[in-house]
Amino acid sequence: MPRRTMIEAIRDAMDVSMARDERVIVFGEDVGFFGGVFRCTQGLQAKYGKSRCFDTPISESGIVGSAIGMAAYGLKPCVEVQFADYVYPAYDQIVSEAARLRYRSNGDFTCPIVVRMPTGGGIFGGQTHSQSPEALFTHVSGLKVVVPSNPHDAKGLLIAAIEDPDPVIFLEPKRLYNGPFDGHHDRPVTPWSKHELGEVADGHYTVPLGKAVIRRPGAAVTVFAYGTMVYVAQAAAEETGIDAEIIDLRTLLPLDLETIVASVNKTGRCVVVHEATLTSGFGAELSALVQEHCFYHLEAPVARVAGWDTPYPHAQEWDYFPGPARLGRALLETMEA
Amino acid sequence: MADAGMLRFHVPEPEVRPGGTPDFSDVTIPKAGSVPRAEIDVDPRTIRDMAFSIIRVLNRAGEAVGPWAGLLSDDELLEGLRHMMTLRSFDARMQMAQRQGKTSFYMQHLGEEAVSCAFRKALAPGDMNFPTYRQAGLLIADGYPMVTMMNQIYSNEADPLKGRQLPIMYSSKEHGFFSISGNLATQYIQAVGWAMASAISNDSKIAAAWIGDGSTAESDFHSALVFASTYKAPVVLNVVNNQWAISTFQGIARGGSGTFAARGLGFGIPSLRVDGNDYLAVHAVAKWAAERARKNLGPTLIEYVTYRVGAHSSSDDPSAYRPKAESDAWPLGDPIVRLKNHLIQRGVWSDERHTQAEAEILETVIAAQREAERHGTLHAGGKPSARDMFEGVYAEMPPHLRRQRQQAGV
Numbered sequence: 229m230p231r232r233t234m235i236e237a238i239r240d241a242m243d244v245s246m247a248r249d250e251r252v253i254v255f256g257e258d259v260g261f262f263g264g265v266f267r268c269t270q271g272l273q274a275k276y277g278k279s280r281c282f283d284t285p286i287s288e289s290g291i292v293g294s295a296i297g298m299a300a301y302g303l304k305p306c307v308e309v310q311f312a313d314y315v316y317p318a319y320d321q322i323v324s325e326a327a328r329l330r331y332r333s334n335g336d337f338t339c340p341i342v343v344r345m346p347t348g349g350g351i352f353g354g355q356t357h358s359q360s361p362e363a364l365f366t367h368v369s370g371l372k373v374v375v376p377s378n379p380h381d382a383k384g385l386l387i388a389a390i391e392d393p394d395p396v397i398f399l400e401p402k403r404l405y406n407g408p409f410d411g412h413h414d415r416p417v418t419p420w421s422k423h424e425l426g427e428v429a430d431g432h433y434t435v436p437l438g439k440a441v442i443r444r445p446g447a448a449v450t451v452f453a454y455g456t457m458v459y460v461a462q463a464a465a466e467e468t469g470i471d472a473e474i475i476d477l478r479t480l481l482p483l484d485l486e487t488i489v490a491s492v493n494k495t496g497r498c499v500v501v502h503e504a505t506l507t508s509g510f511g512a513e514l515s516a517l518v519q520e521h522c523f524y525h526l527e528a529p530v531a532r533v534a535g536w537d538t539p540y541p542h543a544q545e546w547d548y549f550p551g552p553a554r555l556g557r558a559l560l561e562t563m564e565a
Numbered sequence: 566m567a568d569a570g571m572l573r574f575h576v577p578e579p580e581v582r583p584g585g586t587p588d589f590s591d592v593t594i595p596k597a598g599s600v601p602r603a604e605i606d607v608d609p610r611t612i613r614d615m616a617f618s619i620i621r622v623l624n625r626a627g628e629a630v631g632p633w634a635g636l637l638s639d640d641e642l643l644e645g646l647r648h649m650m651t652l653r654s655f656d657a658r659m660q661m662a663q664r665q666g667k668t669s670f671y672m673q674h675l676g677e678e679a680v681s682c683a684f685r686k687a688l689a690p691g692d693m694n695f696p697t698y699r700q701a702g703l704l705i706a707d708g709y710p711m712v713t714m715m716n717q718i719y720s721n722e723a724d725p726l727k728g729r730q731l732p733i734m735y736s737s738k739e740h741g742f743f744s745i746s747g748n749l750a751t752q753y754i755q756a757v758g759w760a761m762a763s764a765i766s767n768d769s770k771i772a773a774a775w776i777g778d779g780s781t782a783e784s785d786f787h788s789a790l791v792f793a794s795t796y797k798a799p800v801v802l803n804v805v806n807n808q809w810a811i812s813t814f815q816g817i818a819r820g821g822s823g824t825f826a827a828r829g830l831g832f833g834i835p836s837l838r839v840d841g842n843d844y845l846a847v848h849a850v851a852k853w854a855a856e857r858a859r860k861n862l863g864p865t866l867i868e869y870v871t872y873r874v875g876a877h878s879s880s881d882d883p884s885a886y887r888p889k890a891e892s893d894a895w896p897l898g899d900p901i902v903r904l905k906n907h908l909i910q911r912g913v914w915s916d917e918r919h920t921q922a923e924a925e926i927l928e929t930v931i932a933a934q935r936e937a938e939r940h941g942t943l944h945a946g947g948k949p950s951a952r953d954m955f956e957g958v959y960a961e962m963p964p965h966l967r968r969q970r971q972q973a974g975v
Contacts, residue, residue, distance in 0.1 A: 253762075287788040289785055294757055297695070320748060320751060
C-alpha cells in the first residue's frame with residue numbers, strides 16, 4: 229500500500245471526493261493556483277478547473293458564509309481556513325448559521341459543508357499559528373468536530389466529512405502534516421513513510437465519524453488523546469512503563485462514549501491530554517462524562533494534562549506544549565493515587 | 566502647523582428628537598422620471614451618478630413618467646396593490662395578536678410594503694431570496710399561504726418550523742425564501758455564495774440578498790460585496806434604507822456620508838438608488854438588476870429609500886427616540902396610497918373599490934387567522950411536541966441527543 233504524508237492524504241481525500249461528486253467545491257485563501265500554503269490542495273485547480281477549486285479574498289466570514297449559501301443551493305463545499313487561529317471572523321457564520329440551518333428551517337435547508345483548518349502547536353507558531361480551538365466548536369449544537377492523527381485516518385475521515393450531511397469542523401494538526409511527533413523536539417522527526425499509519429489506500433474509503441480507536445491497548449490507565457497528543461501519549465507510556473490504554477478519539481463531536489466508558493471501567497483510571505488551554509477545554513467535558521458514567525469504577529481522580537491557561541507563547545514553546553515528560557508525571561501520579 | 570488644540574469626539578445625531586418638528590429638508594428628492602435608464606450591459610463606471618440620485622416613476626399627480634415606467638400591465642399593478650394591502654392587513658392583525666398574547670413577538674412592514682412585494686415580481690421561479698425579518702412581502706407576493714405564516718408566528722402544532730424559531734423567522738425553499746436568522750447580515754454573504762453556486766453549476770437561477778441600513782455596518786455586508794464583485798456573482802444586493810435601526814438613525818451607520826448605494830461603487834458594483842415607496846420604480850429597478858444577473862453581467866446593488874413607519878418590533882416604542890409625526894412628514898409618502906392614486910389616475914381603480922378591497926382583504930386575513938388559531942397559539946391549543954426539540958439538530962440523531970431526549974422524558 230502506498231505511504232503518504234498527512235498533506236498528501238488530505239489532498240487525496242479531496243481529489244477522490246471531487247472526482248466522485250461534482251458538487252464538491254474546494255476554496256479558501258491561496259488554495260487555488262498555488263495549492264495552499266501547506267500544499268494540501270496542490271494540483272486540484274489544474275485537474276478540476278477554477279470553478280471547482282479557487283482562491284478567495286482574505287475574509288474568513290466570506291469563505292464560510294459563501295460556503296453556507298452554496299450548500300443551501302445544493303453543492304458540497306470543502307473550504308479551508310488557513311490557520312485555526314484565524315477562524316474567529318467566521319465564528320458567527322459557523323455557530324449562528326451553519327450549525328443551526330437544518331434545525332431552524334426544519335430541514336428545509338441544510339448545510340453539508342466541511343471547514344478544514346490547520347490546528348495545534350509544537351512548531352514555534354507563536355500566538356496565532358498554534359491554537360487549538362476545538363472546544364469553541366464542541367460547545368455548538370449542530371456541528372461535528374473531527375481531529376485526525378495520521379494520514380490513513382485523515383483521508384478516510386475527510387472523505388466521510390465531505391459526504392456527511394451536516395457541517396463538519398475538520399482540524400488538521402499541522403505538526404503531524406509531515407510525520408508523527410511525540411513531543412521530543414530534540415530528536416529528529418521521522419517521516420510518515422516510516423510509519424505504518426502512513427499507509428493510505430488509493431481511491432475511496434471512509435473512516436466513520438463518531439468512532440474512537442484504541443491505539444495502544446492497556447490495563448492500568450486510560451489516556452484520552454487526539455491529534456498530536458496521541459504520539460505524546462505513546463511516548464509517555466513507553467517511557468514510564470505504565471500499561472496505558474491510549475484512545476485516539478478522532479471525532480470529538482459526536483463523541484464515542486461507548487469506547488470511553490468501556491475503557492475506563494476496565495482500567496479504573498484516566499488521564500485526559502490536549503494541547504488546548506485547560507479551563508473549559510474539551511478535557512473538562514471528557515472528565516465530566518467519565519465521572520458521570522464510570523464513577524463506581526474510578527480508583528483515582530481524573531487527571532487533565534493540557535496547555536496552560538495562557539496565550540500560546542513563542543520562545544517558551546516546550547514549556548507550554550504538554551510533552552511526554554509532563555504527561556508521564558500525570559500517569560505516575562494517577563497510578564499512585 | 567498651528568496648535569491644533571484638543572481633539573473632539575464626533576457622534577452623529579438625527580436632526581430632530583421627540584417633541585421636535587419632523588424635518589426632512591435635507592433629503593433631496595429628484596423629480597419622478599428624471600433619472601435616465603441605462604442598458605443592462607452598461608459600463609458600470611458610466612452610471613455612477615445613479616448611486617446618488619433616486620429613481621422614481623410615480624409623480625405627485627400619480628402618473629407614471631420617465632424611462633423606468635411602462636413595464637407593468639393594469640392587472641399586474643392591481644395585483645401588486647392587493648399584495649401590499651394584504652401585507653399591511655396581515656401586519657395589523659398579527660400585531661394585534663401579539664398584543665392579545667397569542668404570540669410573543671411581531672415585526673411590521675408598515676410603509677415598506679412596496680419594497681418586497683414589487684421586488685418579488687421581478688424574480689423567476691427557482692430564484693432565491695436571502696431576506697431579513699422585514700421582507701414578508703416576498704412570501705405574500707409569491708402566494709405563500711398566510712395560514713402557514715400565522716402557524717409559524719403562533720408556534721402551533723402546524724408550525725412548519727416545529728416551534729423552534731422566533732415568530733416571523735419564516736423559511737420556504739419552495740417559495741425562494743431562505744430561512745431567516747436572528748443574526749444580522751449573515752445572509753448577505755450566503756446569498757452571494759448561493760449565486761456563486763448557481764454560476765458554478767451553469768444554472769440560470771439568481772439570488773437576491775437583503776439587508777437594512779443599520780446592518781450594512783456588519784462585516785458580512787463588506788465580505789458579501791467583495792465576493793459578489795470578485796466572482797461576478799449573479800446576485801441582486803438589496804439595501805433597505807428605512808432611516809432607522811431600532812432607535813439608531815441611519816447616520817450612525819454613516820448614512821449621509823454619501824449614500825448606501827454608493828458603497829457598491831468602491832467594489833466596482835453598479836449601484837442604483839430607488840424610491841422605495843414607488844411600486845413601479847422598485848419593480849423596474851429590480852427587473853433591471855435581475856436581468857443583469859441572469860445575463861451573467863454580475864451583481865447590482867440597490868438602495869431602497871423608504872421610511873420605517875411602524876415601531877421596530879412589538880417590543881419597541883419609537884416615541885422614545887423620534888417625533889411621533891415623523892412618518893407623516895416623510896417626503897416619499899405611503900406606497901399603498903401612491904399606487905392606489907396611480908391606478909385611479911389610470912382609470913382602473915376607485916376609492917370605492919379600494920375601500921371594498923380593504924374589507925375583502927381583511928376578511929381573508931381574519932379567515933386565515935381563524936384557521937391558524939384552530940391549530941393553537943403560543944400559550945393555548947395545539948403545540949409542537951417536545952420531541953421535536955431534539956430532532957433536526959443533525960440529519961441523524963447522535964447518541965448524546967438520544968440520551969438527553971430520554972432524560973427529558975419525551
